[in-house]
Amino acid sequence: MEFKASLALIAPEVVLSVSGLVLLLIAAWAGDKASRLVSILSVAAIVAAGALTAPILCAGAMGPDTIAFGGQMQVDAFSAFAKLLIYAAGIACLMVAPPFFERIGAMKAEYPILILFAVLGMGIMVSAGDLLTLYIGLELNSLAAYVLAAFVRSDQRSAEAGLKYFVLGALASGILLYGMSLTYGFAGTTSFDGIRAALSGDLSSGAMFGLIFVLAGLAFKISAVPFHMWTPDVYEGAPTPVTAFFASAPKVAALGLTMRVALEAFGGQTGAWQQVVIFLALASIVVGALGAIGQDNIKRLLAYSSINNVGFILIGLAAATPRGASAMLIYLAIYVAMTIGGFVAVLMLKDKDGEPVEQIAQIAGLSSHRKVLAACLAMVMFSLAGIPPLFGFWGKFMVFQAAVEAGMVPLAAIGIAASVIGAFYYLKVVKVMYFDEPAEVAVGKSDWAHQAVLLVSAIFISPLGYLLTGWLGDLADKAAAALFLVA
């Protein structure tokens, strides 16, 4: 009976894994001809999983009814919020990929399936209730991601990105595992609730080491400074649709996971990890902003921008309050829209032969011949910089509000002052597109799927997004409440 209830709870994961396996068979028999069909079916599978997840979020599910398999999985409102974001990002990346890969003849039926498995892994990550589930989800996602990074086999940069991602990812997983084993050694259990109960009071130095190693491993996954070095290289080298995926969904999953670990498993030890998170946040904001200044490749620039944004999101975690967690979720939702919008806009930058344009200098004067595209990209840039009235401001606003309410005024002040450094390079992109003489390089036509995705994200990050603040805030509050149930 318990088993049946558990299976019902993980229905989205069941849907995703079964359809992934079936699609794999279809791909094996029908070959690459069926890649469009497989893409469409994958989108359908994710939509179905989303339909199964949405009610959980709307109901604000939490507590014992959401625990599956004796604490291995927690299918609560928090996991539902994160999963819906991951699904949305996954669908967007499936939609924009075929036009890109078909042009270079690299569209394979495996692509949608790999995305599907990565999405599945991420769903497991954010619903993990146990260190082991966490690791299974993480590795399922990572293995799919390594292959995706190297997906264009004919391109050296792509292969290099895949290899780099794999080596550094394996290192991070090692660090994470080491931390987990230390934690297990000192807590005597791998379940989050158990760890929380075992590690009450003063933290022994061994358990402290475990905590730090776990955080370091997770920091690699969210590419927080000082574990960010792989990000620009991988983002630049990976095919652009894959980069869009890397910058959005896995960030949500890894940050969701970090929140679970920090607030649930180590929720009783806030003091022990708060300083670490504050350091990660400020270092990411500053390094992300400074590193981006010298970049001339727009994908690298967006990579640094994602490091910068992770720093802001971590400010919400540093607050260690339900408001902070809710702010992080809101920021993540807006961040996903901005990132997808940004990378899709980059995907649409093509020269007259359809070759992708990635150098910032080559998009000079874009606003004179691709008005809408330039306007959307400019909106993404201003939004990433957090300039009102664009919706990106709201994310920053919420995390800073949480920090101020938690009494961390200096942290908020330093963070927001550093955001001005970031504004400089976002402005640079706008300047190149609007102020410089047209280079007339990026003149290629865009695919309708790209236009559709870009339009949806642009509308979301436009001032119209503020109309959603009430609804988004409610959902995020429900999700955040689920995290703080024990406390």
Add this chain to the structure above:
Amino acid sequence: MDGFPILSVMLAVPLLGAVACLFVDAKTARMVALLATLVDLALGILLWLNYDIGGAQWQFTEKAAIFAGFQWALGIDGIALMLIVLSVFLMPICILASWDSITKRVGEYMAAFLLMEVLMIGVFAAQDLFLFYIFFEAGLIPMYLIIGIWGGDNRIYASYKFFLYTLLGSVLMLIAMLWMVNEAGTTDIPTLMAYDFPPHAQTWLFLAFFASFAVKMPMWPVHTWLPDAHVQAPTAGSVILAGVLLKMGGYGFIRFSLPMFPEASAQFVWLIWGLSMAAVVLTSLIALVQHDMKKLIAYSSVAHMAIVTIGLFAFNVQGLEGAMMVMLGHGLVSGALFLCVGVIYDRLHTREIDRYGGLAINMKYYALFFMLFTMASVGLPGTSNFVGEFLSLAGIYQANSWVAFVATTGIILGAAYMLYLYRRVAFGDQKNADAAAMPDLNLREWLMLAPLALAVLWMGVYPESFLAPMRADIAALDARLARAKPEGDAHLKMGEPREAAANAIGHGEGHGAGEGEGAGHGEGHGAAPADAAEGEAH
């Protein structure tokens, strides 16, 4: 007017116009922009006519809880009303000023200007702290584009400087706002204006707001973005920048810093006075040596804004009213002066003063208007700036006579650089043939300058129209500031009126001694009540 959301409509009209401008060709875009600004002007006049002087403090209020964490709350008092009227008055003139001079990307240009109008009205009408912040900050984007796309040769540097400088100033204000809302539990500006924050917190809050408003104002030494931005912006951009955007700083002080942090305002009064005195003298001297007309007027703006801060921080009714009048007057006059520069720039494409000369000969109407606005900038009685400057200086004299002394030198220096500018441009020989061949004002330029000239004279001759709506609000602010008011150094004491006129013919001898006695008597009387009061207190 009951129930008609006039403020929201005033925001919606230019917004719709802006969207429409993006989709039409150049000619239609100009018409759409002009139409939208004229409709807004009409609404602004309607707003002024329907404003109930002496009525409720906040009128035309609207509230809609459509956002989380803050509200769509609009409403105006007399101060905001005047600034909104100034904004909507200047906008159609700006559109006219760009009619011929902007030829590339007209639709986007007009859209950016209309967006600016939305945001300016929004700043003055917002009654929610965060709504204010969003409007306040959002102005950076269209202004950045206006300077960067349609500006002069060095426009990119200027646009960056403008954007980053003002952004850095503003972000700390956001943290202070978050803290205030957390402390007071409301985002409603009128409530916050009456909320007493603990004095030690006020210090920090004041500094955070000061960072933002001082940059926006701009106060010396953070004014350096202004000359660059002014010089590089297209004419209409300079008009809006000088006419309205700078007023946001002053509005910020009068709406936030003073009523919300009275103790801290008193604590930092010397900082403000010091910076303002430095600004008045230094920037006036800098203006004296400029070769570029726009730069000269830009520096004069900094000096005039320093008179505003001096008036604001005089902590009395005269000073506050004076500061408001300088803001309104300067909005008209500096806008008009930039238009005057724009008129001849359109003909000769240079702002170099030496390239002109003797314009009074071939452009007599132009010279007339330019003369009027020059005199207004100097503060000649009968023009708008006289009223404000006089009141500000009268106000500061009560607070500190030394500050008043230094600030007044600014008026003299102001006369020097403005008259020197006018002499070099309009009088003297026609040393450049091309300048001598320039035609006089055309109809469009008449339409731009004549309304401004009328407004300048109106404000100078009958300032009551402008002071009346603000009087109650300024009195309320003065009452709020009374508890923190620094003691003035000029202890004015009313003496006893002498019994006889000074030149009365005395009866008999020794009237001189009698007079001396009378004076001594007066002094004695003056001191006596004070002593009595002290005695009672003991």
